[in-house]
Amino acid sequence: MVHVFEKTCKTQDNPFGIREIADENPLQKGPCIITILALPILLKQVNGSLRQVAELVNPDIDNHYDPDRRILGLGFGDYIEQYGKFTRISPSKEEVEDFLNRYFRPLFIENDKKTEVLKAMKNFRNITFLTYCNGAKVFQMMEETLKQKMEEVGYSKDEVGMILSQVCLAAISGDVISRTGTSTLAFSFGDVNDYDYEQNVNIKKSIRDMNQGFIHYGSSIGFAIAGDGEHSLKSI
Secondary structure (H helix, E strand, O other): OEEEEEEOOOOOOOOOOEEEOOOOOHHHOOOEEEEEOOOOOEHHHHHHHHHHHHHHHOOOOOOOOOOOOEEEEEEEEEEEOOOOEEEEOOOOHHHHHHHHHHHOHHHHEEOOEEOOHHHHHHHHOOEEEEEEOOHHHHHHHHHHHHHHHHHHOOOOHHHHHHHHOOOEEEEEOOOHHHOOOOOOEEEEEEEOOOHHHHHOHHHHHHHHHOEOOEEEEOOEEEEEEOOOOOOOOOOO
């Protein structure tokens, strides 16, 4: 399954300030940032990504929980509590289906009918994804599956595009700028001195086309940074 964790306040019973969400849908309750790592094998890695985001949007989260700035992270497969690790580094098709049905379907389905477009747009406006490296591919899988689900209940392709355009994706060291046709507003950040980044032939072409650091493909915007070449969330 896809496990959803939230950064919370630290307590005596929860010294790391992280909890797994089970019986609620945070996407229906206000703004959320969802992080997807490249290799989310250990729970402490997921917690680390949540901590980094918290330092940007709610640095006092250890003491004060802000329901308007919820920070979520994903883990995939079975969770082995004894070792604090997950059994998968990316979700299966079935896991993606279950995740979208649990958390995203209520944003565009009401009483077994499609939600009015403007209301669905408002519902999706609360969602921001932050991905690192391979996490962008996981997001792409989710986005493509979500498009299919929305068209199946009667939304036109234009309506799907309007609704998903309300979602924002910030991809670090990923290949989002190399693909076209994304409905989500995607910002992609990469270091031109990063070996993995520069080896991607599509990104090489994107870099050649860049003028003063950015290129626009549909609703994707890419930023190339001349850094130290380290493929790292911290350094970019």
